[in-house]
Amino acid sequence: xxxxxxxxxxxxxTAVRHLPSVALWREGSVFLFDCGENAQMRMLQAGIKRxxxxxxxxTHFDVDHYSGLLGLLATLQLQRREKPLHIVGxxxxxxxxxxxxxxxxxxANYEITFHEIAEDIESDVVHDEDEYYVEARPxxxxxxxxxxxxxxxxxxxxxxxxxxxxxxxxKDEEFKELKAGNDVTLDDGSVVKSxxxxxxxxxGDSFAYVTDTEYTPNAVKLAMNTNILYxxxxxxxxxxxxxxxxxxxxxxxxxxxxxxxQTKLLVIGHFSxxxxxxxxxxxxxxxxxxxxxxxxxxxxxFTDPMHERGIITPKVEINExxxxxxxxxxxxxxxxxxxxxxxxRSRKGGSSSRGRSSSRSSSSSSRGRSSSSSSSxxxxxxxxxxxxxxxxxxSSTYSANIKDKKDDSDSSSPRKITPRSSYDxxxxx
Amino acid sequence: xxxxxxxxxxxxxTAVRHLPSVALWREGSVFLFDCGENAQMRMLQAGIKRxxxxxxxxTHFDVDHYSGLLGLLATLQLQRREKPLHIVGxxxxxxxxxxxxxxxxxxANYEITFHEIAEDIESDVVHDEDEYYVEARPxxxxxxxxxxxxxxxxxxxxxxxxxxxxxxxxKDEEFKELKAGNDVTLDDGSVVKSxxxxxxxxxGDSFAYVTDTEYTPNAVKLAMNTNILYxxxxxxxxxxxxxxxxxxxxxxxxxxxxxxxQTKLLVIGHFSxxxxxxxxxxxxxxxxxxxxxxxxxxxxxFTDPMHERGIITPKVEINExxxxxxxxxxxxxxxxxxxxxxxxRSRKGGSSSRGRSSSRSSSSSSRGRSSSSSSSxxxxxxxxxxxxxxxxxxSSTYSANIKDKKDDSDSSSPRKITPRSSYDxxxxx
Numbered sequence: 001x002x003x004x005x006x007x008x009x010x011x012x013x014t015a016v017r018h019l020p021s022v023a024l025w026r027e028g029s030v031f032l033f034d035c036g037e038n039a040q041m042r043m044l045q046a047g048i049k050r051x052x053x054x055x056x057x058x059t060h061f062d063v064d065h066y067s068g069l070l071g072l073l074a075t076l077q078l079q080r081r082e083k084p085l086h087i088v089g090x091x092x093x094x095x096x097x098x099x100x101x102x103x104x105x106x107x108a109n110y111e112i113t114f115h116e117i118a119e120d121i122e123s124d125v126v127h128d129e130d131e132y133y134v135e136a137r138p139x140x141x142x143x144x145x146x147x148x149x150x151x152x153x154x155x156x157x158x159x160x161x162x163x164x165x166x167x168x169x170x171k172d173e174e175f176k177e178l179k180a181g182n183d184v185t186l187d188d189g190s191v192v193k194s195x196x197x198x199x200x201x202x203x204g205d206s207f208a209y210v211t212d213t214e215y216t217p218n219a220v221k222l223a224m225n226t227n228i229l230y231x232x233x234x235x236x237x238x239x240x241x242x243x244x245x246x247x248x249x250x251x252x253x254x255x256x257x258x259x260x261x262q263t264k265l266l267v268i269g270h271f272s273x274x275x276x277x278x279x280x281x282x283x284x285x286x287x288x289x290x291x292x293x294x295x296x297x298x299x300x301x302f303t304d305p306m307h308e309r310g311i312i313t314p315k316v317e318i319n320e321x322x323x324x325x326x327x328x329x330x331x332x333x334x335x336x337x338x339x340x341x342x343x344x345r346s347r348k349g350g351s352s353s354r355g356r357s358s359s360r361s362s363s364s365s366s367r368g369r370s371s372s373s374s375s376s377x378x379x380x381x382x383x384x385x386x387x388x389x390x391x392x393x394x395s396s397t398y399s400a401n402i403k404d405k406k407d408d409s410d411s412s413s414p415r416k417i418t419p420r421s422s423y424d425x426x427x428x429x
Numbered sequence: 430x431x432x433x434x435x436x437x438x439x440x441x442x443t444a445v446r447h448l449p450s451v452a453l454w455r456e457g458s459v460f461l462f463d464c465g466e467n468a469q470m471r472m473l474q475a476g477i478k479r480x481x482x483x484x485x486x487x488t489h490f491d492v493d494h495y496s497g498l499l500g501l502l503a504t505l506q507l508q509r510r511e512k513p514l515h516i517v518g519x520x521x522x523x524x525x526x527x528x529x530x531x532x533x534x535x536x537a538n539y540e541i542t543f544h545e546i547a548e549d550i551e552s553d554v555v556h557d558e559d560e561y562y563v564e565a566r567p568x569x570x571x572x573x574x575x576x577x578x579x580x581x582x583x584x585x586x587x588x589x590x591x592x593x594x595x596x597x598x599x600k601d602e603e604f605k606e607l608k609a610g611n612d613v614t615l616d617d618g619s620v621v622k623s624x625x626x627x628x629x630x631x632x633g634d635s636f637a638y639v640t641d642t643e644y645t646p647n648a649v650k651l652a653m654n655t656n657i658l659y660x661x662x663x664x665x666x667x668x669x670x671x672x673x674x675x676x677x678x679x680x681x682x683x684x685x686x687x688x689x690x691q692t693k694l695l696v697i698g699h700f701s702x703x704x705x706x707x708x709x710x711x712x713x714x715x716x717x718x719x720x721x722x723x724x725x726x727x728x729x730x731f732t733d734p735m736h737e738r739g740i741i742t743p744k745v746e747i748n749e750x751x752x753x754x755x756x757x758x759x760x761x762x763x764x765x766x767x768x769x770x771x772x773x774r775s776r777k778g779g780s781s782s783r784g785r786s787s788s789r790s791s792s793s794s795s796r797g798r799s800s801s802s803s804s805s806x807x808x809x810x811x812x813x814x815x816x817x818x819x820x821x822x823x824s825s826t827y828s829a830n831i832k833d834k835k836d837d838s839d840s841s842s843p844r845k846i847t848p849r850s851s852y853d854x855x856x857x858x
Contacts (some may be wrong), residue, residue, distance in 0.1 A: 011507055012469075012504045012507055013467075013470040013473065013504075013746055014473070015470075015473050015474050015744045016745070018467075018470065019500070037466055037467050037469070037470070037496075037500040038442075038447075038466050038467035038470070038495065040442065040466070041442040041444075041447065041466070041467070043673075044442065044443070044444050045444050060532070061532065061533055062533070063499055063500055063503035063533045063535070064500070064503065067466075067496075067497075067499055067500040067503070068466065070492055070496055071448070071466040071492055071493070071496040074439075074441075074492035074496070075441045075442075078440055080439055092532070095532075097531055099532075100529070100530060101526055102493070103490065103521070103524075103528075105490070105572065106492070106493045144532065202476065227642075228740075237505065315444045316445070317446055409588055
């Protein structure tokens with residue numbers, strides 16, 4: 001799965017932050033969590049096809065969280081969408097969409113199915129498919145607000161084909177039976193047990209979206225053992241009181257939820273406009289939980305970078321959320337293509353996260369070397385500020401991974417997209 | 430007056446074009462024509478205070494033209510606005526705003542006065558103040574749509590103070606009488622005629638906003654003798670038929686309206702997403718009318734550049750509407766500050782527009798020289814593409830003006846803002 005923050009502002013946009021929306025890409029389908037103003041354009045800029053949207057999940061009815069919904073629906077209409085669309089939100093969402101479509105004189109040529117969430121639920125499975133489901137739980141805000149957890153269902157264990165052949169399995173049907181969990185009796189009467197051939201089921205990936213809430217146990221339940229927890233951190237710890245008064249979280253709250261839920265990665269977003277440098281918030285969050293990252297608009301966050309990188313490529317420059325470096329921008333598309341020759345962030349990553357990834361990966365022989373050789377070429381002032389950042393905040397294991405991979409291949413050739421394959425045992429974080 | 434295009438897309442945003450909205454700045458007040466998605470953020474980015482909005486004029490109820498309205502109203506609420514706001518639009522606008530504010534549970538702490546335009550009007554003065562008025566006329570679209578003309582009322586003629594003194598006028602009250610058009614009898618019994626001292630009344634500036642329409646005489650009426658006509662040019666002339674079918678204009682239609690209305694400047698916008706290089710559309714428009722310009726998002730267009738430049742300064746980079754150069758961006762704020770040392774577009778301008786401005790201005794001695802000296806420093810590939818562009822499309826008289834002015838002063842000092850003063854006889858175009 002790939003999580004792409006489309007907007008990380010709270011309440012009102014700043015010159016560089018859009019209103020809240022987060023896209024989740026999974027196996028070619030897209031799910032939108034909140035739909036702040038201009039979400040449709042941010043998707044386009046992120047390189048995510050709007051036609052691939054399966055469902056939209058609205059958390060609550062503060063204008064900033066749904067003001068992009070109508071524009072998006074109008075664009076889907078223009079695109080002549082025919083595939084049904086699911087819209088999930090607190091009770092009233094159906095009314096809102098239908099009233100406004102009627103006002104705009106739009107007779108949608110695609111079916112919209114609504115799932116409205118009642119205020120008195122403990123939890124609610126709002127979307128259920130073969131391979132995943134989405135669960136909602138009420139949060140604690142000034143108005144009714146829900147958080148969501150997107151959960152892939154368990155995937156079947158791996159089949160040990162070699163062992164199966166040795167035990168006499170040769171036909172496809174027999175393999176299928178074993179995979180489905182059934183034992184197979186061979187022609188000679190011997191029984192091959194499914195459990196001998198098929199490994200343990202592998203847990204699915206999960207993503208929790210928790211925003212516009214004070215600390216609440218429900219947030220922890222949603223985030224429990226997730227791969228990625230996207231949690232609001234509207235305020236720093238100096239404004240903990242204000243956070244409580246306005247029904248929001250501080251960096252401390254976000255870290256607390258992440259810690260209690262033992263999520264694998266905390267991503268903080270929904271920043272108050274008063275913070276021009278979000279890294280200050282990240283520092284605070286990291287005091288309470290590690291690994292924590294910043295939601296950076298349009299920059300993808302992967303649950304499985306080895307398989308998923310290259311699938312979503314931003315179509316515009318990504319604004320680095322760091323004013324200190326004076327606008328040293330990561331040029332998304334351009335540099336992906338040019339093999340990272342120029343401006344590509346070759347951040348080494350904090351030593352801890354670096355160590356983590358190296359100790360696990362099977363293809364990390366030349367990592368440190370290739371990474372440092374490219375960074376040593378940088379002698380301009382921008383390079384210096386990058387170095388500074390590397391020391392202070394560096395933790396981009398994924399950027400480093402991409403870079404390393406590229407250095408292994410011919411760096412002047414166009415970037416190769418690794419085809420999507422079934423999950424392997426690569427440890428995600 | 431200053432016209433700032435906030436979004437120049439049509440129907441659906443592209444990766445670089447926002448949905449339709451144009452801000453008009455006049456003497457510290459702001460007027461918004463249409464309010465496409467994200468208009469509130471674009472205003473912020475353009476450096477236009479949202480608190481200064483006096484009135485919002487919506488042309489029609491295609492979603493792209495009003496999808497930013499609700500978000501803007503919510504932000505004004507957050508800003509604790511108290512000043513009344515005028516919202517003008519076709520009948521139904523009041524219903525739309527009130528229903529949606531109620532849905533969002535917003536009890537506006539500022540008064541909203543609505544002016545709803547009936548479908549059967551010939552013309553309608555929708556906003557009338559001491560110094561200006563706004564007129565609406567129906568256009569020809571697939572649904573009811575109006576165009577607007579913002580007209581400053583005539584300004585009193587200039588008082589020739591020297592001549593008045595010679596004729597014996599010394600007191601402030603006497604000046605005021607003359608200014609108001611009354612003759613003054615001096616102590617010695619001689620009469621000083623107002624018409625001897627006060628010049629002809631000067632016509633006010635005007636701006637017409639015509640979008641989402643086929644050619645219609647009403648567009649010409651709205652645009653008659655305007656300083657600036659902002660006219661849609663959704664299609665090129667190759668798609669003239671399609672323009673008619675969909676109730677839109679081609680470049681040919683836009684030029685026709687401008688010609689018939691004898692507007693001083695045609696600005697085309699509202700481009701179909703199929704055109705990645707709008708300069709092709711500009712070329713076509715210029716075949717029919719000159720001077721014509723492109724609406725470039727966030728780049729201000731002045732009726733009086735000598736007095737108005739510096740008032741609105743974009744807070745973000747302005748995207749040059751030209752894909753050929755591969756993203757060589759004009760860095761708005763940065764370069765304004767740094768004196769245009771880096772990346773500043775020092776386009777010489779087409780010889781014709783260049784000649785026009787030089788022949789009029791009183792401070793153009795070192796223009797050609799300073800401009801070429803800065804461009805000769807550019808030796809990288811980007812510089813080359815700039816040179817190429819300069820030859821092909823160059824016409825940014827105003828950019829050149831700003832640049833020239835800066836070269837006259839100390840280029841390392843912050844940019845000086847010319848204070849606003851009363852109108853003089855500087856010829857605007």
